[in-house]
Amino acid sequence: xxxxxxxxxxxxxxxxxxxxxxxxxxxxxxxxxxxxxxxxxxxxxxxxxxxxxxxxxxxxxxxxxxxxxxxxxxxxxxxxxxxxxxxxxxxxxxxxxxxxxxxxxxxxxxxxxxxxxxxxxxxxxxxxxxxxxxxxxxxxxxxxxxxxxxxxxxxxxxxxxxxxxxxxxxxxxxxxxxxxxxxxxxxxxxxxxxxxxxxxxxxxxxxxxxxxxxxxxxxxxxxxxxxxxxxxxxxxxxxxxxxxxxxxxxxxxxxxxxxxxxxxx
Amino acid sequence: xxxxxxxxxxxxxxxxxxxxxxxxxxxxxxxxxxxxxxxxxxxxxxxxxxxxxxxxxxxxxxxxxxxxxxxxxxxxxxxxxxxxxxxxxxxxxxxxxxxxxxxxxxxxxxxxxxxxxxxxxxxxxxxxxxxxxxxxxxxxxxxxxxxxxxxxxxxxxxxxxxxxxxxxxxxxxxxxxxxxxxxxxxxxxxxxxxxxxxxxxxxxxxxxxxxxxxxxxxxxxxxxxxxxxxxxxxxxxxxxxxxxxxxxxxxxxxxxxxxxxxxxx
Numbered sequence: 001x002x003x004x005x006x007x008x009x010x011x012x013x014x015x016x017x018x019x020x021x022x023x024x025x026x027x028x029x030x031x032x033x034x035x036x037x038x039x040x041x042x043x044x045x046x047x048x049x050x051x052x053x054x055x056x057x058x059x060x061x062x063x064x065x066x067x068x069x070x071x072x073x074x075x076x077x078x079x080x081x082x083x084x085x086x087x088x089x090x091x092x093x094x095x096x097x098x099x100x101x102x103x104x105x106x107x108x109x110x111x112x113x114x115x116x117x118x119x120x121x122x123x124x125x126x127x128x129x130x131x132x133x134x135x136x137x138x139x140x141x142x143x144x145x146x147x148x149x150x151x152x153x154x155x156x157x158x159x160x161x162x163x164x165x166x167x168x169x170x171x172x173x174x175x176x177x178x179x180x181x182x183x184x185x186x187x188x189x190x191x192x193x194x195x196x197x198x199x200x201x202x203x204x205x206x207x208x209x210x211x212x213x214x215x216x217x218x219x220x221x222x223x224x225x226x227x228x229x230x231x232x233x234x235x236x237x238x239x240x241x242x243x244x245x246x247x248x249x250x251x252x253x254x255x256x257x258x259x260x261x262x263x264x265x
Numbered sequence: 266x267x268x269x270x271x272x273x274x275x276x277x278x279x280x281x282x283x284x285x286x287x288x289x290x291x292x293x294x295x296x297x298x299x300x301x302x303x304x305x306x307x308x309x310x311x312x313x314x315x316x317x318x319x320x321x322x323x324x325x326x327x328x329x330x331x332x333x334x335x336x337x338x339x340x341x342x343x344x345x346x347x348x349x350x351x352x353x354x355x356x357x358x359x360x361x362x363x364x365x366x367x368x369x370x371x372x373x374x375x376x377x378x379x380x381x382x383x384x385x386x387x388x389x390x391x392x393x394x395x396x397x398x399x400x401x402x403x404x405x406x407x408x409x410x411x412x413x414x415x416x417x418x419x420x421x422x423x424x425x426x427x428x429x430x431x432x433x434x435x436x437x438x439x440x441x442x443x444x445x446x447x448x449x450x451x452x453x454x455x456x457x458x459x460x461x462x463x464x465x466x467x468x469x470x471x472x473x474x475x476x477x478x479x480x481x482x483x484x485x486x487x488x489x490x491x492x493x494x495x496x497x498x499x500x501x502x503x504x505x506x507x508x509x510x511x512x513x514x515x516x517x518x519x520x521x522x523x524x525x526x527x528x529x530x
Contacts, residue, residue, distance in 0.1 A: 025290070033422055035415035062415065103433045145433060150300035150327065153425070157298055160422035161429045168368045168410055208515075217518040233511070237502040246498070250473075253482040254519055260526050 027055035029156025037167040042068040079199030082117035086138035106169040196244035214258035292320035294421025302432035308342040347382035351403035371434040461509035479523035
């Protein structure tokens with residue numbers, strides 16, 4: 001008799017993240033769209049406390065608002081995710097990441113989930129969208145194709161449209177919480193090591209940054225710009241978990257040695 | 266991402282019809298979704314007068330609310346249409362018409378418009394949806410696939426999801442207000458820097474290796490194995506030419522500093 005461990009339903013490996021939502025009605029609408037399309041994992045970053053309370057206590061608020069995670073920073077909300085997808089209107093921005101139109105997102109999500117990854121779909125505040133800092137945590141940006149004369153969508157509607165697209169096109173028809181899988185997952189080889197999580201990459205970025213400082217590579221006025229570029233670079237390279245640990249090991253060693261360089265040298 | 270605006274398009278032969286909407290916010294949200302996805306013909310059937318006034322006069326209300334048609338009965342609103350499509354949750358109904366899931370609607374709409382037809386997409390009131398009488402005017406019903414535990418969608422979100430589906434999948438690419446392009450526009454992004462050549466990668470590998478040695482990271486007996494892994498790692502990461510130069514710059518700086526560490530330290 002053998003038992004096969006059932007993987008989590010793919011849907012449960014998708015986090016919906018709202019960054020600093022302002023309007024309690026929009027928070028409720030986003031949660032309702034999640035419930036409509038069978039998603040249950042909500043994280044809210046730095047919400048305005050009274051509005052967040054109001055949204056959670058609203059009559060008919062979906063259950064998932066109860067179990068929503070609250071974090072102070074986006075980096076914490078996406079720490080476990082291997083693919084962080086930012087949303088927004090890019091009309092007035094020139095992002096450095098790859099941009100995908102929403103109708104073309106499903107295959108990328110399928111691939112990530114098939115490899116055992118975790119996805120975050122990140123929505124910015126109503127007024128100005130995701131900041132440059134938030135965007136630097138995203139591997140990929142997705143844009144809902146809209147009319148250039150009225151490109152900016154309401155938050156609740158944008159969430160509904162994105163989740164409709166994923167729910168109808170990103171999952172195999174038999175994917176559900178009660179799916180029975182006949183084959184065990186393959187053992188990860190070197191190349192197939194799962195992608196590093198956003199938290200792993202943040203740790204690496206921090207250590208590399210320390211090494212930059214210790215090597216006087218980064219004049220302090222340049223620090224913020226370097227940090228931004230470094231984050232984007234690490235996400236562009238998509239190192240797997242094992243690569244990330246090795247690079248981290250090397251930089252820790254370098255850092256340890258650099259700290260032995262006498263002052264003023 | 267690039268957008269091409271086309272005047273006089275097939276989408277101008279699609280009427281969005283709201284039957285007795287109750288909530289002015291929902292009317293506004295429906296109108297905003299229409300503007301987002303390039304639809305302009307709105308008809309409102311038997312609206313509650315104060316709410317309809319409120320929605321039309323709201324700050325930032327889309328222009329199309331101004332030119333919306335108001336009728337007393339659904340029959341009047343759809344009189345010119347050759348294909349009337351009703352929307353709603355059918356969980357507790359047994360409709361007599363053909364029911365189509367929203368992801369399968371586009372080909373039917375395409376066929377109708379190609380033959381010169383006019384389409385109406387009809388949304389019922391928030392509380393109970395379309396009545397039996399209203400349904401009898403529909404040729405076809407469309408259902409948004411939702412979770413059976415929370416099937417009923419908010420009106421503004423349902424309109425957004427339906428129009429997103431039509432805008433992205435029901436029109437030939439040269440006949441839509443929006444164009445879905447998967448590649449980012451010709452903005453020269455970081456990402457588009459050409460891939461680093463094998464020679465660039467070899468140079469980088471050599472400098473990283475020197476830094477490893479200078480940091481005593483690599484006991485000499487391990488050098489060959491490390492070199493092999495390092496080469497593979499750099500190729501796995503596929504840094505572009507610009508990334509490669511930056512990493513090289515950092516390691517050269519680190520190396521220069523490491524060489525200043527006093528011997529035996």
